[in-house]
Amino acid sequence: VSVGVANTASGNGAVAIGDPNVATGTGAVAVGANNTANGQGAVASGNANSAIGQGAVALGNTSTAAAAGAVALGNSAMANNANDVALGSGSVTAAANPTSSVTVGGQTYNVAGANPTSVVSVGAPGAERQITNVAAGRVSATSTDAINGSQLYATNSAVNSLSTTVGTTTSQVASLSTGLSTTDSNVASLSTSASTTASSLSTGLSSVTSNIATLSTSTSTSIAALSTGVANSVQYDDPSHTTITLGGVGSAPVRLTNVAAGTNPLDAVNYSQLSSLSTTVATGISSLSTTVGSISTVTSSINGVMPSLSTSTSTAISSLQNEVNSLNNGIAAQGSGGSGKYVQVNSTQPGASATGSNAIAVGPTATASGDNSVAVGPNATASASNSAAIGAGSVADRANTVSVGAPGQERQITNVAPGTQGTDAVNVDQLNASQAAANAYTDKQVGALQQGINDTARNAYSGVAAATALTMIPDVDKDKVLSVGIGAGSYHGYQAYAIGGTARITQNLKMRAGIGISSSGNTYGIGAAYQW
Template sequence: MTSLSTGLSTTNSTVADLSTGVASNVASLSTGVSTANSGVTSLSTGLSTTNSTVADLSTGVASNVASLSTGVSAATSGVTSLSTGLSTTNNNLVSLSTTTAQGLSTVQSSIMASMSSAISPLLPVAGSGTQVVGTFAGGAKVDNTFQTRGPAGDAVKTVNALDCRKVDGIDTTATGLCSVAAGDGASAYGSNAQATSANATAIGFRAVASGVGATAAGYNNKAIGSQSIAIGYANVVTGASSGAIGDPNIVSGNSSYAIGNNNNVASNGVFVLGNNVNVGAGNDGAVVLGDRSTASGPNTVSVGSADQTRRITNVADGIAMSDAATVGQLQQSTSYLSNQIAGVQNQVFDLARQTSFGIAGATAVAMIPDIDPDQRVSIGMSVAGYNGYKAVALGLTGRIGDNVKVKAGASISGGKSVYGAGVAFGW
């Protein structure tokens, strides 16, 4: 019985030492976890180590309990001393359980405090609609600060994500670092995007839509005119109901559009499709097509310039009076006109020829000598020419009584004939 009591006393001392060791290990573990608050990855490693230590602790407790059970089996002859020893052992085990529970509670509290400190700065940023991934150049601190190049320039500066974003109006939306949506129905998407009028929409880094109902989509596009559109890269549209698609176009005229690159439109109602086109004031209603084409005045269509002309191909034949004629139609018209002119020329030539024949024939008839006073009948012949044409004439003159005179004649020239006859009465 004395040996059994001594053994149990030794066991109690061992268990007490074990409890003290566990408490010490748990305290050290709590200190390690507190140190690991600076990074979630280190915290995960600390938790893994803690789990291993707790497992070892469980194994040690199980081993000691097994040894205790063996000692109890051997001490069956001393029930009273055994009962006393077991009571002491139970007290030590209760103390061990209490210490272990307190240590694990400390570990859990330390873990939750560390995670809360790391996550809490991000929760208000994400809940406010501001993106916290992919919008900062140098990372974010735990005080809601991010790095940005701002609305202009290349310098990187640090801003507070909660302070630089602005939303004002009904049905407004602002998503992105330092985005601004001001005006009912305004929407801004992207870092430093600004939609500052009713129903305006700005999409992309530094996109600005300040006109009512304006839309700017793409880097540094500015849709300033009401109901204007700027899509692409660094377009600036100040005209109302105007638009620019490409990069970087400038449209200041109202109701004008430029599609392409490096175009400048300063007149109203202009449409440009091309690159490097400059339409100055005074060309309202002009349409300019092609690279480096120039406007030719108000309400004109230009497909080139004085130094760079272009052909318009695959054009249908004109039908209406105001339609443009094709080269084919012009050729047909020219051919028809040429034929008509040739016909007129032939007719003029024939007229000139016949006239020449007639003049030659008439001249020939006139050249026939008249009858002498003492003659009753006279027959004469003559020839004549005009403009290269020749004629031969034959004439007859006679007296019928003292008071009547008759005359007849005819000429032939180039197959054409001229003839005539007359009578005269005298007293």
């Protein structure tokens, strides 16, 4: 069907209406001025539009749908590739850019829709448009929905909340470090006090021993007996571990050399101390030789008191030793991964290292080398400034970041509350809701677009049927003056009817007029011809 001046309709059911248009291909439609529809089912409507390829659609002014299935809507819109859609004035499409994965925090994630076949453009480089009123898209591993700004806001809000939580954790770790430092100071003070007490007790015991030695000649005999009990090898005499005979039971006496001077009641004495003691005893014996009787009496009194004194002294030393042992055990436990009332540690690995300024490291082999960094957990490493590595093996090597894992050893962050601020982290429920909203909006917009295309096609098909009906009205015969007739037409299931007439004004001049009636509206036409 060709209606107008200089139109060309080539192909089964092709329609060209206006001046001048070209419709080439089965069912091709070119309506308006200077339009070209080339391809089966191609549609070009408006002014200077071009639809090239099967099913291509170009509507507006100077718009181009350059490939099969392409759609260009608007002034100078250009859909360059098969199945592309260019929406709006000046919109231009480019080749699809496949994206199979994204990387977030060192972790690569595969994405859905990795192999796009075409694109939808709503602008051009330097002339971009916002897409507003986008419903939240469905968020899942297989979703290909668009995401709106509120979903990203929710994601940022959740991340911000996580940052606040980590900041609180950092403060708590700092408080714990201060508490441990205070505990270390208290332990040092207690150790100094215990050492002073033991030294004082040793002095008192040495004084008692000296007095007893001065008052009794039996002391020298006891020391001599002790010297003869030394054996060659160091071993306990029996399983009760109460005595040791150097060299073994029954062996000849041996000499123990390089013995430091004893300072405590239970320390061994060396020859120098013994010689000094012998000199003192000899002097005492000389002064006591005239008072043997009195010494004997005093000795008897002392012998009565000695069991009680010995028992009291032994009890005091035992109690002090228990306290010292307990203190040593506590210090050793803290140094080798032990536990306290409010901190429990179970490890024998090397200790933590905090070499950065204001750095904190907690856990076996934990390392905080960045300034203001925090490493919490076995083998955790925070090497960048203001970074935090939380959990065993976690690595924080970028400034101002928080890491809860390492490449290949990632962790989920669970029990995340919904984000409410722009930099909060979002949880999966929020992303799913956002994706669902974006899906709904996209479906609505695509549905509206499809409805618009359907309406355009319906109008075009009805117009083609009306134009066909008008052409079916017979012309006036050469020897007649006036003719009136009706016509009918059908195209792609749409029907139309027409009524019109032709009048011969003169032998060489005649005029024609008609109206086409269809479900989508009426079309009118009038024309005149002069022949000679």
